[in-house]
Amino acid sequence: MTPAIPFQRSDLQAYLWQSLQLFNLYRIILAIGFVSLIKFNLDAQFFGIVDRSLYQQASLFYFCASLVFLVCSLLFKRSYDWQANVPIFIDVVALIVLMHATGGVISGVGILLIVIAAGHSLLFPGKYSLLSAASAAILLFYEHSYNLLTEKVTINTYTQVGLLGCAILVTSIVTNILSLRARRNQQLVESQAQQLATSQQLNAHIISAMHDGVLVFDQRYHIRLINVAARTLLELQDFPKHDTLYDLPVTFQQCFAKWLKEQKNSIILQLRPGGPELRLNFYPLGKGLPSGTLVFLNDIESETRRAQDLKLASLGHLTANIAHELRNPLGTVSHAAQLLAESQMLIPEDQQLVNMIKQHCNRMNTVIQNVLSLSGRKPARTEKIALVPWLQQFIKDLSIQNIGAPKITLTADKNDLQVNVDPSQLTQILINLCENGLRYSFKKHGQASLILRVFLSESxxxxxxxxxxxxxxxxxxxxKHIFEPFFSTENNGSGLGLYIAKELSQMNGTRLDYVSTHHQDGSQFRLTFPKGEANT
Known part of the structure; x- marks a missing residue:
């Protein structure tokens, strides 16, 4: 026996078995009702029993069969199509026999066949439910014709039999149509629910893998979604509990309140002094009355660096080729200038011109070295170094052209601070910073001085x-632009020094920032070694 609709989903099968169990429960309650009339001698009063012995036997048989059907549906959940169809035909036969024992169609027992036909169409819509309804109508006519032949009823009662038979068939057909439509709608809903669940799972994976932070709040400011990037940007790794807006940093709450007040979608956030700047973009969810808020968090430094990388990627290959092409003639000019400088016949004016050629050759060679370092950067080879002793040796080895003997002061809270960096790259970073600082100090005061200050931040x-x-x-x-490539305020500057220093610091897991000094003259650059590197 093949079901009208294939039942493949476990939740649909559970629903069908539950419906069958409820119908079996209705069946046994009905059988108990028939048996109770015998127990309390009320059968004659209700139906006007014509054949009491047949009524008793049919009632007891129907009760036992109903009990078996209920137990099977509860304990043996196999062969749903058999358990849903075979008992229905037994219902039809038992009710026809009970109707015959109680005087035929005039007893009203036949009306119960309408319920049986409707239940069969709901449990198993299709040809078998239509067959059971047709069988019930045919048996009605057969039973009534038998009663007519035995002169138990009159011929004018055929109208009632015909109406009851039509009611059974119409009920079965209509219920079949509605049941099939309900099944299709249920399958469509389940398919859409599965697609929605898949989409939600896919969205969750995409959001989790996003480099930008994502936060979703409901109208009561409970956090409905927060991805890994948002936890990292808001520094929530050490705070497992963040269920509401009020569990987040105070600076973020202030930005949220500012957005609610001013409705300014883009707001800049800095969690702590010297920390990274974040761009917060707020978007209300829902039409009409707001049902929540979507917040995107972007690291401004990462955005700027990506833009700069794109800019350099477009120029890198071209500039590298140009640099290689310039190196050969530049080497020739530099070598010729050196040979010319060794000549004893040069007058002082010519010697000055030769020095200018050598100076500008060195400058062009520096630019070429910077361009080549951008196009072929190597990964950092970090090692643990004692920072203060390493800086003391760096100061001794530092030599800046055209400045003389600079005055460099080193101050440190502790002498045993250790960091993990690439020493050669840290040297390149500090040479760039110190050379700029000493040059501008010498330009202003005629004496180059610089301060290197090392300290440990507690929190x-x-x-x-x-x-x-x-x-x-x-x-x-x-x-705002000093760390951008090719940005320079001097005519003879390449605009790559600070950019390279910034890139090298990031390769070593450190931060290079410019610290505003409104309260004093001069400039201040800060190298920050992040948490986990502060070993003492």
Whole structure:
């Protein structure tokens, strides 16, 4: 026996078995009702029993059969199509026999066949439910014709039999149509629910893998979604409980309140002094009355670096080729200038011109080296170094052209601070910072001086290295662009020094920032070694 609709989903099968158990429960209650009339001698009063013996036997048989059907549906959940169809035909036969024992169609027992036909169409819509309804109508006519032949009823009662038979067939057909439509709708809903669950799972994976932070709040400011990037940007790794807006950093709450007040979608957030700047983009969810808020968190430094990387990627290959092509003639010119400088016949004016050629050759060679280092950067080879002794040796070895003997002061809270860096790359970073600082200090005062300050930040625990000069300083507008490639305020500058220093610091897991010094002259650059590097 093949079911009308294939039942493949476990939840649909559970629903069908539950419906069958409820119908079996109705069947046994009905059988108990028939048996109770015998027990309390009320059968004659209700139906006007014509054949009491047949009524008793049919009632007891129907009760036992109903009990078996209920037990099977509860304990043996196999062969649903058999358990849903075979008992229905037994219902039809038992009710026809009970109707015959109680005087035929006039007893009203036949009306119960309508319920049986409707239940069969709901449990198993299709040809078998239509067959059971047709069988019930045919048996009605057969039973009534038998009663007519035995002169138990009159011929004018055929109208009632015909109406009851039509009611059974119409009920079965209509219920079949509705049941089939309900099944299709249920399958469609389940398919859509499965697609929705798949989409939600896919979205969850995508959001979790996003580099940008994502936060979703409901209308009561409970956090409904937060991805890994948002936890990292908001520094929530050490705070497992963050269920509401009020569990997040106070600075973020202030930005949220500012957005609610001003409805300004984009707001800049800095969790702590010297920390990374975040761009918060707020979007209300729902139409009409807001049902929540979506917040995107973007690391401004990462955005800027990606833009710069794209810019350099487009120029890198071209500039590298140009640099290689320039190196050969530049080497020839530099070598010729050196040979010319050794000549004893040069007058002082020509010697000055030769020195200018050598100076600009060195400058062009420096630019070429910087361009080549950008196009072929190597990964950092970090090792643990004692920072203060390493800086003391760095100061001894530092030599800046055209400055003379610079005055460099080193101050440190502790002498045993250790960091994990690539020493050669840290040297390149500090040479760039110190050379700029000493040059601007010499330009302003005629004496180059610089301060290197090392200290340990307690909250959060980080090692800080400040490079401070007493030069002219950097304006606020210029400070926004100093780490951009090819940006320079001098005509003879390449605009790559600070950019390379920034890139090298990031390769070593450190941060290089410019610290505003509104209260004093000069410039201050800060190298921050993050948490986990502050070993003492």
């Amino acid at each position: 959060p625990p980080m090692i800080i290295l400040d490079v401070i000069d007493d030069g002219e300083g950097i304006s606020t507008e210029v400070a």
